[in-house]
Amino acid sequence: MATTGKKAAVATPEPASTPSIQDISDAYLYLLGRLLVLRQEHLDFRKDGAVWNRVVHHEAGDAAFGPPDPDMGYSEAWIAVDDHTCTLIEIPTMVGRYYTIQILNPWGETIANINERTNPNHPSGAFLVCSKEARVTLPTGSATQRVDIPGRKARVLIGVQHGADPGEAWELRQRIRVRATGMTTVPAPVEIPLFTKELLPGVEVFDTALAVIDSEPDVNPCADTIQQKVRAVAGVTASSMTARRRVEGIVRQYAIPGLKKHISAMSITGNGWSRLKTAGRYADNWVTRTAVNLTRMWANTHDEIVQFENGQVHPLNGRDTYSMTFPKDDLPFTHVKYLWSLTCVDAVNLHVMPNPQDRFLLDSLSPIEISSDGSMTLHFAPQKPVDAPDANWLPTPAGQPYVLMWRSYGPDQMTVDGTWFPPPLKRGFHHRSRRRDIDEPDGE
Numbered sequence: 001m002a003t004t005g006k007k008a009a010v011a012t013p014e015p016a017s018t019p020s021i022q023d024i025s026d027a028y029l030y031l032l033g034r035l036l037v038l039r040q041e042h043l044d045f046r047k048d049g050a051v052w053n054r055v056v057h058h059e060a061g062d063a064a065f066g067p068p069d070p071d072m073g074y075s076e077a078w079i080a081v082d083d084h085t086c087t088l089i090e091i092p093t094m095v096g097r098y099y100t101i102q103i104l105n106p107w108g109e110t111i112a113n114i115n116e117r118t119n120p121n122h123p124s125g126a127f128l129v130c131s132k133e134a135r136v137t138l139p140t141g142s143a144t145q146r147v148d149i150p151g152r153k154a155r156v157l158i159g160v161q162h163g164a165d166p167g168e169a170w171e172l173r174q175r176i177r178v179r180a181t182g183m184t185t186v187p188a189p190v191e192i193p194l195f196t197k198e199l200l201p202g203v204e205v206f207d208t209a210l211a212v213i214d215s216e217p218d219v220n221p222c223a224d225t226i227q228q229k230v231r232a233v234a235g236v237t238a239s240s241m242t243a244r245r246r247v248e249g250i251v252r253q254y255a256i257p258g259l260k261k262h263i264s265a266m267s268i269t270g271n272g273w274s275r276l277k278t279a280g281r282y283a284d285n286w287v288t289r290t291a292v293n294l295t296r297m298w299a300n301t302h303d304e305i306v307q308f309e310n311g312q313v314h315p316l317n318g319r320d321t322y323s324m325t326f327p328k329d330d331l332p333f334t335h336v337k338y339l340w341s342l343t344c345v346d347a348v349n350l351h352v353m354p355n356p357q358d359r360f361l362l363d364s365l366s367p368i369e370i371s372s373d374g375s376m377t378l379h380f381a382p383q384k385p386v387d388a389p390d391a392n393w394l395p396t397p398a399g400q401p402y403v404l405m406w407r408s409y410g411p412d413q414m415t416v417d418g419t420w421f422p423p424p425l426k427r428g429f430h431h432r433s434r435r436r437d438i439d440e441p442d443g444e
Contacts, residue, residue: 001161001430007119008040014321017232017290018236018243019232019233019236021227021250023229023232023233023252024233024247024250024254024255024291025250025251025254025255025258026226026251027206027209027226027230027232027233027234028205028206028233028251028255029255029258029259029286029287029290030226030227030229030230030290031206031212031213031230031288032200032201032205032259032294033107033108033204033286033290034106034107034203034213034216034218034259034286034288035079035192035195035205035212036108036213036290036294036297037106037107037108037155037195037297037334038106038192038212038215038291038292039192039194040188040214040297041078041106041153041189042189042192043195044078045078045189045192045260045264047159048259050078050267052078052080052186053077053080053178053179053183053184054077054178054179054181055075055076055077055158055176055177055178055255056075056076056077056157057073057173057174057176058073058074058075059073059169059170064104065354070162070341070343070352070360070361071161071162071341071361071363071407071409072098072159072160072161072162073159073160073161073166073169073170073338074153074157074158074159075134075157075173075176076151076156076157076158076243077155077156077158077162077178077398078154078155078156079129079153079154079155079156079178079180079263080152080153080178080180080184080186080187081129081130081131081134081152081153081154081184081219081437082131082134082184083133083134083135084133084134084136084182085134085180085181085182085183085184085185086128086129086130086131086134086136086146086180086181086373087128087129087130087178087179087180087181087184087328087411088126088127088128088129088144088177088178088179088180089101089124089125089126089127089128089129089176089177089178090125090176090177090178090183091114091123091125091126091176092123092172092175092286093123093124093392094116094122094123094124094160094172095415096163096240097160097163097169097415098159098160098161098338098339098409098410099115099158099159099160099161099172100113100114100115100158100159100175100300100304101113101114101115101127101156101157101158102156102157102158102159102298102300102304103147103154103155103156104154104155104156104157104298105149105150105151105153105154105155105216106151106153106154106155106215106216106240107216107218107219107220107289107294108289108293108297108298109180109219109280109281109282109289110280110299110301111147111149111150111154111219113149113304114147115266115299115301115302117337117410118144120300120405122143122145125143125144125145126143126144126145127144127145127146127147127266128144128145128146128147128181129147129148129149129154130146130147130149131146131148131149131150131151131152132148132149132150133262134148135245135389136181140253142207150218150219151216151217152186152187152216153186153187153216155298156178157298157300158173158176159209159278160173161173161246161338161339161409164365169239171228173193186248186375187215189202189215190208190211190212190215191208192208192212193238193381194206197294198410200256201245202247202251202252203237203245203247203251203379206230206233206237206238206247206418207234207237207238208236209230209231209233209234210230210231210234213227213230213231219284220282220284220286220289221361222284222286223286224296226286233247234267237301249333253417257292259291259294261286262287262291263291263294263295266278266288266291266292268403268418268438269421270418270421271421271422271423272310272424272425273308273309273310273421273422274308274309274310274312274313274404275306275307275309275314275418275421276292276299276302276307277418278302279292279299279300279301279302280295280300280301280302280304280342281300281301286321295395297346302411302415302416303411304409304410305409306407306411306415306416307405307406307407307408308406308407308408308421308422309404309405309406310356310404310406310422310425311347311401311402311403311404312347312402315347315401315402315403316343316380316396316400316403316404316425317399317401318382318397318399318401318402319382319394319399320381320387320425320427320428320429321380322379322380322381322427322428323377323378323379323380323383323385323425323426324377324378324380324422324423324424324426325375325376325377325378325423325426326377326423327375328373328374328375329425330375332364332376332422333364333378333406334335334433335408335411335412335414335415335420336364336408336409336410336411336412336415337409337410337411337412338364338365338409339362339364339365339409339411340363340395340406340407340408340409341362341363341364341406341407341409342361342362342363342378342406342407343360343361343394343404343405343407344360344380344394344395344396344397344402344405345402345403345404345405346400346402346403347399347401347402347403348405353396353397353400354397355382355395355397356394356395357395357430359394359395361394362378362392362394366391367391368392369389369391376392377392378392378393378394379392379394380393380394380396380404380425381393381395381396381397382397382398383397383398384401404425406422
């Protein structure tokens with residue numbers, strides 16, 4: 001049974017032999033990954049009024065819900081299940097647009113994506129999300145598909161492409177339903193200090209460590225081993241103030257700086273663009289999971305979406321003009337099953353930046369013009385470069401630093417593997433004579 005509330009956290013672990021610097025660092029970073037999700041659970045229910053097993057549909061451009069993506073509309077839900085009660089998710093039929101219902105566990109691992117790619121024989125309709133221990137049997141011949149989660153809680157993120165008809169996309173999201181099949185007993189979240197991501201907690205994380213790691217099972221194959229380290233460090237921390245000061249010093253001197261180094265090394269780069277090496281599912285790499293929970297919480301798997309950034313380390317200069325050119329035999333739509341999109345975001349929160357033209361993205365539906373040699377050039381500048389096709393220009397914030405964000409939805413294997421990157425940016429205006437629209441056939 002899951003441990004809940006403050007009372008469960010007061011159990012004093014058995015003192016252990018003195019853990020090494022590495023063991024303390026490992027224990028802290030592992031525990032922090034779970035605490036980041038637990039912190040978000042507390043914030044959503046205390047501050048934002050979340051309700052278990054109820055979906056919230058966000059309007060387009062809702063900055064309160066993470067970085068807005070002009071291509072996608074988002075909905076979200078926290079779900080809770082128990083041994084007898086599941087959560088029913090009902091999804092309408094969606095054709096001709098990208099969508100996914102992403103289910104994550106409380107450690108930040110993507111457990112499932114529900115869509116036409118992962119469930120070709122049942123892409124829509126009813127899905128029953130249950131604890132894998134739940135004694136719930138579907139009737140023979142039922143059209144409902146069961147989805148098991150490891151524990152009793154999960155996070156659901158729903159993304160639906162706006163496409164050519166954003167109104168229809170909104171109506172489709174409104175038809176997505178989430179409800180419990182009965183009266184669910186929801187474990188209270190373990191009480192923790194509500195730290196900020198800018199000022200991470202220290203030794204105090206071990207005060208509730210046992211309750212935290214017992215609150216939800218971890219699918220990471222290293223969980224048993226690393227949780228032994230957590231228990232040992234928690235035991236030593238509770239044994240004396242001297243031990244507590246030592247753990248605090250190691251957290252500040254080694255663990256947190258080590259996490260920052262890992263963050264800087266967890267991406268791969270090409271042509272000036274960077275992307276995460278892995279996201280969504282982490283196998284035995286719990287350090288990357290913690291790093292992604294800190295920097296890109298709820299990241300999905302790369303077979304769903306790959307996100308590239310240019311200017312994250314050294315933001316692009318809002319005074320300058322940039323361009324990027326795709327060769328004729330490497331146009332962007334050849335690397336996605338669904339769509340690509342490109343937005344201009346700030347370097348801190350990755351929020352889409354406003355501009356006088358109210359043009360926030362270039363994407364697969366934009367009327368991009370192709371050059372006479374079959375290549376495609378996109379332009380980024382506060383003012384449209386002379387002779388550049390208007391449809392190929394993304395306005396950027398004059399005098400402000402920014403980041404370009406490229407998203408590939410339904411990426412090809414080259415993109416997933418990390419062998420394809422968008423072309424490099426070039427400073428200054430680069431124009432090739434115009435000939436035709438992107439969807440017109442090649443000429444002789």
